[in-house]
Amino acid sequence: MSSVSIKEVAARAGVSPGTVSNVLNRPEKVAESTRIRVEEAVRDLGFVRHGSASSLRAGHSRTVGLSVIDIGNPFFTDVAAGVEEAASERGYAVILGNSSGDRLKEERNLLVFAEQRVRGVLITPAGADLAKVDQLKDRGINVVLVDHPATRADQCSVAVNDVTGGSLAVSHLLAAGADRITYVTGPLTIRQCADRLIGAERALTAAGHDPREALEELPMSAMNARSGQQAAEKLIAEGRLPDAVFCANDLLALGMLRGLLQAGVRVPQDLSLIGYDDIDFASASAVSLSSIRQPTHRLGRVATELLLDECDNPDSHAHQQIMFQPELIVRESTR
The missing domain is CATH 1.10.260 (434 Repressor (Amino-terminal Domain))
Structure with a gap:
């Protein structure tokens, strides 16, 4: 036929x-x-x-690449849903790459994207060094940073103000009467973790507290529920429960909640707990979780719209560095 x-x-x-x-x-x-x-x-x-033939003629395909840090985190799943929705409306497919926070794996993802002649790339970088991203731009592949603010005027980005988010979380804990707060986080080399810490310290300073005395940092190697439970077990074993715990994402917070409840620690009566991202599971946990909400789906959608506008309208496209503001969501886990 x-x-x-x-x-x-x-x-x-x-x-x-x-x-x-x-x-x-x-x-x-x-x-x-x-x-x-x-x-x-x-x-x-x-x-x-014939997709491959048209790609060769045009020099690119009807695909965009998306590289995220952890697709197992519902935050990035929601971002990816926003990307796919916006891309599909314009006739594009999405190639997903999961870096797991590993720079070498991220570099391999970017190489695959280039080999597949993607029209553009959306990326949440695994670190602060964007040299590989710049190499993509040198190849003529447009790039938009997702959940990572750009520092250059010729680079589009879509992010959320994590400094403000950290400040919102700790200000809420302070208003509820906390004096000693533990910040459970992933590696501080991750920009989001570091910015949320800056916000936490600013809130303490503004309230008249010395962050060096009122805030303890507890970095974990991974930002998942298992690490959160391990952090709870560590605090309990050392007999140094704080008044409140601020977790750098909801997965850590849900694991922390599990560990505390298993040990008989009442939340929020004995300890207040707040997470970050406001994933769907936050409101459905045994004790519904207070959290800092991010517009995840909108992040992905707006980033994709910026990318495709830059691809389709290179002469008229205006680079934008969009910064959304987070929102405090109060539930049962805080007083």
Whole structure:
């Protein structure tokens, strides 16, 4: 059975082959009624375009690459959902790369993206060094930073103000009467962890506390529920429970909650606990978790819109560094 050609689709829809090509490659440039007519012809005739051939001609494919730190964290799952939604609306597919916070693995992801001739890349960097990101731009691949503010005017980024988020969390704990707070975090080489610590220290200073005395840092090697439970067990074993615990993400906080409850520590009567991200599980835990909410789905969607605008409109595109503000969500785990 011979394959259906673009000319046959055009004849069926009553449009030119160029219009069919626009629907396939730049649907946003075609009137909705025309686009629908062409898409119906594509379905009726069973037309399948030769993706690799069109990629070679254009120098890129109808795909974007997304590299995140931990796809097992619902935060990044929600970001990815926003990316996929926005990309799909423009006729793009998404190639996902999970770096696990490993710089070498991240570099391999970026190499695969380049080999696949992606139209652009969205990335939450595993570290502060963006040399590999700059190399992508040198190859002509547009890049948008996700959950990481750009420091250059010619780089688009979408992030959340984590300094403000850390301040919101600790200010809430202080208002509830806490004097001794433990910050359970991942490696402070992760920008988000470090910024949330800065915010926590600022809140303590503003309230008249010395952060060196009122705040203890408890860094863990991973930012998952198991590490959170291990942190709880460590605090309990050393007999030094604070008044409150601020966890750098909700997975740590949920693990901390499990460890505390198993040891008979009442939350919030004996200890207040707050997380960060406000993932779906936060409100469904045994003691519903107070948290700092981030607009995760919107992060992914807006970042993708910026990326595709830069790809499709290089002459008129204006680079933007968008900073969303977090929100305090109070539930049962804090007084």
